[in-house]
Amino acid sequence: EIVLTQSPDTLSLSPGERATLSCRASQSVSRSYLGWYQQKPGQTPRLLIYGASSRATGIPDRFSGSGSGTDFTLTISRLEPGDFAVYFCHYYGTSLLTFGGGTKVEI
């Protein structure tokens, strides 16, 4: 089973700053099956990135994904007020899907 470990647990930043979120896999995985979701309080998760670096429909270009092997990164280039949320990485390349524990981006 692949385990995804996200860091940091919490990221305290201000609007306009750059956010860098990490997702580390317990073994090398195909980047084709790595995704990122955003979840705001009281809402369901929203798909941001799939295939490690492809933006989902309607996602602004300030969100970008990168990485390969065991290390993946979600970058938010300039935080806007609506970006303060919890972010989860997700691996869907095996019969056992898995999510990371999440990173909270707070003001």
Place this chain on the structure above:
Amino acid sequence: EGQLVESGGGVVRPGGSLRLSCAGSGFTFEDHGMNWVRQAPGKGLEWVSGINRNGGSIGYADSVKGRFTISRDNAKNSLYLQMNSLRAEDTGFYHCARVTTGDYRDPFDFWGQGTLVTVSS
């Protein structure tokens, strides 16, 4: 885009059973893989089970294998999760989630609001 509405949650004693349902509307249900994902209050996401578009490919998390059964009825645009031998650690909101493709092992493009399952004596 469509809608997913879960039902069937409730309070159940350890060892008990529940059957969750997820009704899809506004899209061609039979074209999409589906998954169940749970979230304990204030906690992260845990994948529970997935099923492809025709039910021929199914997966379960190790934590629920042998206790939970996923199924679907495309004629009724519905997804189900039969949960037996429930434990306290099964407590949480159970969301159904639609997959972008017919497989269950692809990104989830939208989610239902969830139904709350509480396992407590």
